[in-house]
Amino acid sequence: MVSLNRVGKTGSQQAIIDLLRISGPQTQASIARSTGLSPATVNNVIQSLKETGIVDVNKINGRDTSVSLVSRTGILVSIILGHNGFTVSIFDFVKQKRINFENPCIGESLVRNTPHDLVKFLNNIVKDNIHYENKISGIVVGVQAPLNTTTGAIQSWAINRMPAWGDISIGNFISDHFNVPVIIENDANLATLAEWTWGAGVKTDNFINITCSSQVGGGIVLSGRIFKGSNGMAGEFGHIVIDQEGPICFCGSRGCLSSLVSERALVRKLKLDNHYQNEISLQDIILLAKKGDAACQRLIREAGNQIGFAIANIAKIFAPEMISIGGELSLAGELLFQSIQNILIEQNLEAVSPSISLVAAKFVDDAVMLGSVAYFLSEKNQGISELPMWMIKQDKIYNQIYA
Numbered sequence: 424m425v426s427l428n429r430v431g432k433t434g435s436q437q438a439i440i441d442l443l444r445i446s447g448p449q450t451q452a453s454i455a456r457s458t459g460l461s462p463a464t465v466n467n468v469i470q471s472l473k474e475t476g477i478v479d480v481n482k483i484n485g486r487d488t489s490v491s492l493v494s495r496t497g498i499l500v501s502i503i504l505g506h507n508g509f510t511v512s513i514f515d516f517v518k519q520k521r522i523n524f525e526n527p528c529i530g531e532s533l534v535r536n537t538p539h540d541l542v543k544f545l546n547n548i549v550k551d552n553i554h555y556e557n558k559i560s561g562i563v564v565g566v567q568a569p570l571n572t573t574t575g576a577i578q579s580w581a582i583n584r585m586p587a588w589g590d591i592s593i594g595n596f597i598s599d600h601f602n603v604p605v606i607i608e609n610d611a612n613l614a615t616l617a618e619w620t621w622g623a624g625v626k627t628d629n630f631i632n633i634t635c636s637s638q639v640g641g642g643i644v645l646s647g648r649i650f651k652g653s654n655g656m657a658g659e660f661g662h663i664v665i666d667q668e669g670p671i672c673f674c675g676s677r678g679c680l681s682s683l684v685s686e687r688a689l690v691r692k693l694k695l696d697n698h699y700q701n702e703i704s705l706q707d708i709i710l711l712a713k714k715g716d717a718a719c720q721r722l723i724r725e726a727g728n729q730i731g732f733a734i735a736n737i738a739k740i741f742a743p744e745m746i747s748i749g750g751e752l753s754l755a756g757e758l759l760f761q762s763i764q765n766i767l768i769e770q771n772l773e774a775v776s777p778s779i780s781l782v783a784a785k786f787v788d789d790a791v792m793l794g795s796v797a798y799f800l801s802e803k804n805q806g807i808s809e810l811p812m813w814m815i816k817q818d819k820i821y822n823q824i825y826a
Contacts, residue, residue, distance in 0.1 A: 435460055435468050437804075440477065440492070444806040445647065446626055448491035450483070477805060491808040497560035498553060500545070501795040503610060504593070505567035506584045507637075508536055511548060512792045512816075519813045524548055537587040542600045549601075559603045560803075563795035564593060565610035567638065572655030575607055580674055606798060611658060612649055613794030614749060614786070615642025620797040621810040622785030623747040631743045632784060633660055635730065636705070636750035639681040643741065661685070663733045680733050684726040684752065692722060709755045723755045727762025734763060734781070735770035742776050749784025756783075789816040 438458045443449060449457070455465045469490055472478040476493065483489045499514040511524040526544050553559065568585055569578040575592035577585060594607040615624075615632040624630035630644040639661030643650040651657050661681030662674050669678025670688070682688055686705040693699050693708070696718070712719035734746055752759060763781065772779065786793055796814065800806045807814075 435464055436472065439465070439468055439472070439490075440804060440806065441647075443478065443490065443492045443808050444620070444801070447808045448489050450487045450489055452487060454490065492806040496800065496803060496805060498558050499796060499799050500548075500559055500562045501792050502541075502545075502562065502564045503567065503791050504541070504564055504585075505610075505637075506536065509541055509544065510792075511545065513548070513552060514796055514814060519811065521814055521816070522552055523816065536585065538591055538593075538596055542597070545597075545601070559601065561604040561606065561799055562597060562601065563606045563608070563613075563799050564597065565608055565613045565791040565795055566593065567610045567640075569659060570607065570609050570655055572651065578656075583673060604802075606795075606802065608795075608798060609640070609642075609655070609658075610791045611640030612642040612651070613798060614640075614784075614790035615644065615658070615794070616649060616797045617786055617790040617792075617794035618747055618749065618784050619644050620806075621793065622790070623782050624745055627744045629741065629743040631658075631737060631741060631746045633730070633734070633746065633748050634750035634784070634790070635684055635726075635748065635752035636788075637686045639685055639750075641737075644743075645741070660733060660737065663736065665729050665732055680729060683729050686751070689722055689726065693718065705751050706754075709751070712755060712758060720758060723752075723758050724762045726752065727755075727759045728766050730759075731763040731766025732770070735767055735772050738767075738772055738776050738779055743779060745780040745782060747782050747784040749787060749790055751787065753783050754787060792816065 435458075438460070439454055442454060442457050446457070451462065451465050451469060454460070454469075455462045458465070460468075469478060469480060473480050478490050479493045480488050480490055496516050498516070501512045501514065503510040508526050510526070513522045515521070549559070566577065568581045570576070571578050574590070575594045576590045577588055577593075579590075582589065594605045598605040611632075611634055614634050615630070618624045618632045619627070619630050624632065624644065627644070628647050631641065633639070633641040641658045641660035643658045662672065662676060662679045664676055664678050665680050665683055666678035670682045671677050672679035672682040689705060689708055690703055693703065708719045708722060712723050730748070738746065748760070748763070760781070760783070767773075767781070784790065793810070793814065797806075
């Protein structure tokens with residue numbers, strides 16, 4: 424049953440909004456059962472939410488109606504900020520349209536990854552595609568680095584990943600230039616929020632998501648809320664030490680999960696073993712493994728073993744209902760997941776968490792952007808029960824280089 428943390432009409436509204444956000448469209452009868460509110464109260468609250476544009480109500484038979492969250496929040500600008508450039512998506516909730524932009528940072532001839540470059544990039548996007556800045560309802564930035572939640576800057580031990588950003592408070596810097604609300608969050612937390620809201624973790628209260636791509640990250644949902652810990656650093660699964668004799672990680676430890684199974688780590692292993700001296704990517708490794716390449720298959724199995732050890736320890740601490748694996752490495756499919764499962768059996772995880780599920784994440788390369796939408800709507804006390812097709816990433820991306 425959804426808990427009423429606040430009393431009166433505001434508490435009733437919040438309970439119904441939370442239920443619709445977590446469980447998707449509901450009949451008014453099911454809302455009454457789940458919240459413990461009387462049918463008359465549910466009807467009154469639904470009418471109020473409908474008048475303010477927060478929910479849609481549609482008849483499903485002659486006696487009941489289906490209630491779902493909607494959002495008419497204007498325009499949201501979502502940004503992924505990483506060491507190799509930035510990606511931007513515009514979500515226009517009025518026109519129900521999404522536009523994607525990418526600005527890679529590769530080599531001296533292309534744009535540098537600095538705060539002022541980002542502002543210039545955003546200014547051009549706003550000018551060319553939004554026309555009027557005051558149409559922007561807000562900006563969400565997903566940062567591919569651990570954040571100091573007190574200062575809003577990248578943690579000092581990780582700043583070498585993005586040196587131009589130094590000790591800059593990212594949210595304040597962007598807000599000063601655009602005069603709109605700015606939310607800054609770790610990218611893995613946003614990915615987790617997307618999976619929990621619309622993906623693999625829907626209808627779970629305790630959920631963990633691990634992403635394995637260029638780096639390894641993760642997020643934790645406990646009792647229906649993203650858990651960040653005392654300093655925002657909870658869920659840094661990429662820095663769980665797996666091999667004390669392993670390679671040195673940029674965090675200063677040795678043998679972290681990220682230093683073993685990230686794209687860079689896997690490519691390095693192939694090259695150290697004198698395989699594939701030409702340029703190769705994680706996508707190439709996965710494709711070669713599926714075609715029967717023995718070296719690439721072994722590499723993915725070993726990565727699965729190492730992820731399995733990490734998951735076994737994570738699950739014993741948090742006892743989630745479900746753990747999802749996302750990011751590009753998850754596309755390796757059965758070869759990866761079977762290796763993970765073998766380690767979980769070896770570590771006797773079933774004795775501690777017999778009901779835990781291990782699944783592939785639903786959103787591979789779009790989770791952070793969609794998570795930014797979920798986060799922003801939640802901050803506005805809004806939501807979308809079911810993800811509309813227009814919000815899902817399309818193949819076309821505009822590669823914009825602004826010198």
